Amino acid sequence: MQINRQQIIRALVGCSVPPVAVIDEFVASFNMWAIPYGINNTKRVVHYLAQVMHESACLRYTTELASGAAYDTGAKAIALGNTPEKDGDGQKYKGRGYIQLTGLANYKAFAASDLCTVDVVKEPGKVAEFPLNQMASMWFWQNHKLNELADQDDGGKMGEDIVRRITKKVNGGQNGIAQRLFYYRRFKKEFGL
Numbered sequence: 001m002q003i004n005r006q007q008i009i010r011a012l013v014g015c016s017v018p019p020v021a022v023i024d025e026f027v028a029s030f031n032m033w034a035i036p037y038g039i040n041n042t043k044r045v046v047h048y049l050a051q052v053m054h055e056s057a058c059l060r061y062t063t064e065l066a067s068g069a070a071y072d073t074g075a076k077a078i079a080l081g082n083t084p085e086k087d088g089d090g091q092k093y094k095g096r097g098y099i100q101l102t103g104l105a106n107y108k109a110f111a112a113s114d115l116c117t118v119d120v121v122k123e124p125g126k127v128a129e130f131p132l133n134q135m136a137s138m139w140f141w142q143n144h145k146l147n148e149l150a151d152q153d154d155g156g157k158m159g160e161d162i163v164r165r166i167t168k169k170v171n172g173g174q175n176g177i178a179q180r181l182f183y184y185r186r187f188k189k190e191f192g193l
Helices: 005-011 020-033 040-056 073-078 104-111 123-130 132-143 146-151 160-169 177-191
Strands: none
Touching: 005 020, 005 123, 020 132, 040 132, 040 146, 040 160, 040 177, 104 123, 104 132, 132 146, 132 177, 146 160, 160 177
């Protein structure tokens, strides 16, 4: 399933729409990688786009705004595969991509995946760049079985529950749920779900 610039622009009417060049880059990488990562039906596309628009502030950010220092020491560092010592790996492997890849364990797993051809462990900043910003996000999506969760959307009220369940897997909680639901409703209308 392919998407186009006009679909993104129509779904974001009334929002702070990013520059056309940014939308075009996103659309190109989406269309290049959606099928290999299994984002291949309307439900999956709608849910993926809703999450991406929130996580990236409508495609404006592909690098976490925080420094990453919170992932440098202690239990959070260990959970993400970083060392528990204060050695800078939290900052080095902070969140990048449209749905942010965070922590050394995730960078290693993405680097080892079949479709990744860049050593993102050695060059983590590349995950914030085209086309890896999309690939890493789609890898995360597929790896966390979010396609299967999106497939459970019945097109009715259940869809909003699915947004909440996907948000928990993407974000660890319900951060930004109102905005994610807003984007879900917009993309649902745009794609006729």
